[in-house]
Amino acid sequence: MPEFDVVELPEADHPEAGEEAPDFTRPLVGAEYWSDASLSEFTDEGPVLLVCFPMDGAFPATYVWNEIRDRGWGGDDADLTVLGVSISTPYEHGTFLDERGMEYRLFSDPDAGVAESYGIEHDLDGMAGVTEHRPAVFLVDGDRTVRYAWAASEWPDFPDYDEVEAALDDL
Amino acid sequence: MSDDPDITLYRLQACPFCERVVRALDEHGLSYDSRFVEPMHSERNAVARITSKRTVPAIVDESTGVTMSESANIVEYVERTYGDGADAASEAESGTGAAGGA
Numbered sequence: 001m002p003e004f005d006v007v008e009l010p011e012a013d014h015p016e017a018g019e020e021a022p023d024f025t026r027p028l029v030g031a032e033y034w035s036d037a038s039l040s041e042f043t044d045e046g047p048v049l050l051v052c053f054p055m056d057g058a059f060p061a062t063y064v065w066n067e068i069r070d071r072g073w074g075g076d077d078a079d080l081t082v083l084g085v086s087i088s089t090p091y092e093h094g095t096f097l098d099e100r101g102m103e104y105r106l107f108s109d110p111d112a113g114v115a116e117s118y119g120i121e122h123d124l125d126g127m128a129g130v131t132e133h134r135p136a137v138f139l140v141d142g143d144r145t146v147r148y149a150w151a152a153s154e155w156p157d158f159p160d161y162d163e164v165e166a167a168l169d170d171l
Numbered sequence: 172m173s174d175d176p177d178i179t180l181y182r183l184q185a186c187p188f189c190e191r192v193v194r195a196l197d198e199h200g201l202s203y204d205s206r207f208v209e210p211m212h213s214e215r216n217a218v219a220r221i222t223s224k225r226t227v228p229a230i231v232d233e234s235t236g237v238t239m240s241e242s243a244n245i246v247e248y249v250e251r252t253y254g255d256g257a258d259a260a261s262e263a264e265s266g267t268g269a270a271g272g273a
Contacts, residue, residue, distance in 0.1 A: 032208065033207055035205060035207070090207065
């Protein structure tokens with residue numbers, strides 16, 4: 001354990017397993033273009049792993065997506081869609097995807113409205129006026145019911161990837 | 172996704188030629204999906220695959236099977252297909268085709 005105090009985040013009020021995941025529409029960025037899309041468009045087709053992450057370029061964003069990419073989530077399993085969301089602009093998402101060599105798609109949520117509806121806002125200390133998503137993972141099934149939920153309680157904090165994988169296996 | 176618009180517009184943010192097409196679509200009450208592409212011309216492969224060019228604006232109209240680029244052509248197509256007396260106009264055009272210049 002570190003000698004210094006880890007920053008504790010206030011209690012998150014996010015949807016828990018068994019509750020409905022809020023729907024939302026935001027620009028969704030892929031390798032070649034972005035276009036407005038809704039979470040429900042994807043859950044209508046099957047389960048979605050929604051990964052909320054700090055702004056592109058910060059080390060948590062890099063660590064989280066490198067891990068997900070390396071574990072290949074959603075790659076072989078055609079049934080699962082992995083989608084990310086951060087406050088970064090579509091241009092930043094484009095660069096981020098390109099630099100990581102990732103085939104995932106990321107929602108752009110600059111006003112953190114999705115963070116608000118999921119109860120995972122994080123007002124950044126030292127960056128006046130900037131609110132972003134705290135690290136969080138929601139596994140949402142085809143009925144848009146949350147099957148697994150995790151949100152950071154410290155800053156920084158990272159998902160328990162093995163626990164997420166266990167939830168994926170339980171689908 | 173059955174209520175998806177038939178028209179997809181490939182556009183670049185703040186591109187005046189794209190906005191011209193948006194105005195034409197709006198004037199005719201047409202709904203459309205926007206796909207915003209890369210500012211870098213060389214990276215617009217999504218557009219190149221549908222029109223074999225990398226210029227925007229470009230539209231795909233599923234209801235007519237039309238794919239085209241060049242804002243002047245698109246605006247003319249929208250007016251001819253969806254404007255007042257569209258049927259008469261398209262019959263008049265059918266002999267000459269839509270191959271005109273830029």
